[in-house]
Amino acid sequence: MRNDELPIAGEDDIVRSRQRARDVARELGFGMVDQSRIATAVSELTRNVVRYATDGRGEVLIRELRSPLGQPGLEIVVQDSGPGIASVDEAMREGFTSGAGMGMGLPGTRRLMDEMEIDSVPGRGTTVTIRKWRR
Amino acid sequence: MARVPILRVRDLLVATVQEDLRDSDAQALEVDLGLALERTEAAGVIIDVSVVEMVDSFLGRLLNDMAAQAKLLGAQTVVVGIQPAVAITLVELGLELRGIRTALDIDRGFTLVRQLIRQERLRGTARAQ
Amino acid sequence: MTEMRNREQFTADNDQRAEMIAQQRRTISEMETPVIQVWPGILALPIVGSVDTMRAQQMNETLLDRIVATGSEIVLLDVTGVPVIDTSVSKHLLETVAAARLLGAEVLIVGLSTRTALTLVQLGLDLTGVTTRATMAKGLELAFGRLGLEVVPRRRLSVDPEAAEL
Numbered sequence: 001m002r003n004d005e006l007p008i009a010g011e012d013d014i015v016r017s018r019q020r021a022r023d024v025a026r027e028l029g030f031g032m033v034d035q036s037r038i039a040t041a042v043s044e045l046t047r048n049v050v051r052y053a054t055d056g057r058g059e060v061l062i063r064e065l066r067s068p069l070g071q072p073g074l075e076i077v078v079q080d081s082g083p084g085i086a087s088v089d090e091a092m093r094e095g096f097t098s099g100a101g102m103g104m105g106l107p108g109t110r111r112l113m114d115e116m117e118i119d120s121v122p123g124r125g126t127t128v129t130i131r132k133w134r135r
Numbered sequence: 136m137a138r139v140p141i142l143r144v145r146d147l148l149v150a151t152v153q154e155d156l157r158d159s160d161a162q163a164l165e166v167d168l169g170l171a172l173e174r175t176e177a178a179g180v181i182i183d184v185s186v187v188e189m190v191d192s193f194l195g196r197l198l199n200d201m202a203a204q205a206k207l208l209g210a211q212t213v214v215v216g217i218q219p220a221v222a223i224t225l226v227e228l229g230l231e232l233r234g235i236r237t238a239l240d241i242d243r244g245f246t247l248v249r250q251l252i253r254q255e256r257l258r259g260t261a262r263a264q
Numbered sequence: 265m266t267e268m269r270n271r272e273q274f275t276a277d278n279d280q281r282a283e284m285i286a287q288q289r290r291t292i293s294e295m296e297t298p299v300i301q302v303w304p305g306i307l308a309l310p311i312v313g314s315v316d317t318m319r320a321q322q323m324n325e326t327l328l329d330r331i332v333a334t335g336s337e338i339v340l341l342d343v344t345g346v347p348v349i350d351t352s353v354s355k356h357l358l359e360t361v362a363a364a365r366l367l368g369a370e371v372l373i374v375g376l377s378t379r380t381a382l383t384l385v386q387l388g389l390d391l392t393g394v395t396t397r398a399t400m401a402k403g404l405e406l407a408f409g410r411l412g413l414e415v416v417p418r419r420r421l422s423v424d425p426e427a428a429e430l
Contacts, residue, residue: 011158018189019155033325036189036220040228043191047158070278105192108228135286135318215368219328222366223321231362233393238368239335247368 002027002064008049008080009057017060018043021076024062028072030134037112038074038132044105045078045128053082053126065131073114073133081125088118139164141171147248148175148210149241151183161197168201172208178255179248180205183241185216195230202235211251213237215244297326306407307336308400312345320356324363331369338407339364342400344375351387361394370410372396374403 002024006017022039030038042060049058058080065073085091091106106128110116115131137160142149148171150164168180182201184190190198202212215238217225225232236251238244296319300308309327327339341360343349349357361371373396376384384391397403408415 015155015157022189031325033220033223033321036218036224037227039189040191040224043189043193047191047193070275070282072282108192108230111227111229112224135289217366219325219332219363219367222328222363223324225366226359226362232366237366239332239337243335243337243368 001066002062004060004062006060006062007057008046008053008059008078011047011050013060014043014046014050017046021060021062021074024064025074025132028064028074028134030074030132034132034134038076041109041112041130042076042078044109045076045130048105048126049078049080049082053080058082065133067133071133073131075129075131077127077129079125079127084122084124084126085118085120086122088120092118138167141167143171143175143177146175146177146252147179147181147245148172148177149181149183152187155187155189156194158193161194165197165201165204169204169208172205172210176209178210178252180210180212181241181244181248182212182214183216183244184214184221185218185240187216187221188218190217190221190225192228192230195225195228195232199232199234211236211248211255213244213248213251215239215241297323299327299330301330301334301336302340302404303408303411305334305336305411306338306340306404307331307334308340308342310342310345314348315346315353315356317352317356320359324360327360328363328367331364331367337369338410339369339371340400340403340407341371341373342375342403343373344400349376349380349384351389354384354387354389358389358391358394365393370395372403372406374398374400 004020004024006013006020008017018039021042022035025035025038046060050056058078061077063075063077065075067073092110093107106118109130113130113132117129118126120126137154137157139150139152139156139160148168150168156164171177172180180201182198198214205212213236217237236247238247298310302308307327307330309323311323315323330336331339341357343357346353357373361373364371373394376396376398381396395406397406405415
């Protein structure tokens with residue numbers, strides 16, 4: 001079962017991470033549109049890290065999943081030890097897709113994925129977990 | 136740095152994106168287009184994204200900005216070849232890119248940009264030739 | 265050893281079953297989205313029944329693929345057969361319009377009843393840029409117009425064809 005770990009240190013890693021996520025999605029049998037959704041979500045999340053995390057550093061974990069019923073899925077965790085998101089609720093509210101700061105692009109990413117969890121402690125860091133299941 | 140090549144075809148500029156762009160590559164394209172428009176006084180711009188498999192909010196907004204920049208410099212922009220998967224993703228992201236005109240392929244793109252240039256000329260705001 | 269093989273067999277069976285279900289779902293989706301080319305450059309998509317998120321997504325995928333395959337620039341989306349057009353359904357329809365637009369195609373929505381139109385306006389949806397017509401016929405007329413075409417009655421022969429042969 002695929003379990004990849006990629007560091008985020010600069011903008012090149014945004015491209016690397018989204019390409020790897022797409023490759024794994026393709027391997028798992030996700031269709032073209034889902035591959036695009038997944039690549040885009042990873043791009044949004046890793047860009048957040050590069051732009052707003054401390055030193056722009058973090059990491060991406062790409063994990064293959066299998067549901068109890070045998071459905072294949074993909075889980076991607078993007079984490080950093082940056083400033084954190086002051087208000088996750090506010091970041092998730094519609095209309096937060098424009099503007100600057102950590103949390104940008106989160107509502108859009110949520111729409112692209114089946115599941116999303118945000119763990120953020122101001123001053124310590126943020127962990128965003130997204131999942132998509134193959135139909 | 137992978138610079139997107141910009142070709143001049145008569146009074147048009149054609150930029151063909153050939154790979155997954157880094158943020159800085161996309162920003163460089165915006166700058167290069169602006170410079171090229173100033174230098175050539177082109178009346179139209181075609182941005183070909185037919186091999187692009189992913190357009191996220193950053194690139195999407197940049198495309199909007201490129202079209203707006205071109206307009207300020209008196210040129211019409213058409214983005215061609217947005218793939219179905221990309222179109223669906225953009226719309227789901229909430230980016231409808233209303234600020235850009237689009238065409239299915241470069242052929243139709245040429246036809247559309249000519250039409251837009253003609254319309255602008257009639258309105259009297261296009262560049263004089 | 266046997267236990268391991270049984271577990272592997274169980275996983276394999278599950279995989280097969282999941283694959284079969286996925287395939288059946290795809291077939292049903294394709295059947296549900298009959299995209300018809302009514303004229304070179306014009307596609308028609310009649311929607312019958314309710315439109316949920318999954319169906320809308322399938323619909324969009326099929327429609328966009330057909331736009332690319334046929335090079336069509338106009339899509340007539342017929343919603344006469346959709347029983348309830350509420351906020352969620354309208355959002356799906358607006359997404360279809362937006363996605364097709366990114367491929368350079370214009371979506372005309374036909375078959376909206378006056379009552380539905382009023383409801384949509386009252387719901388406060390942003391319908392700018394959305395063109396609608398009450399019937400498919402009117403939609404077709406507009407579509408032809410966009411392509412620079414016009415349907416006119418065939419001209420009657422002013423001369424007797426037999427006499428002309430002499």
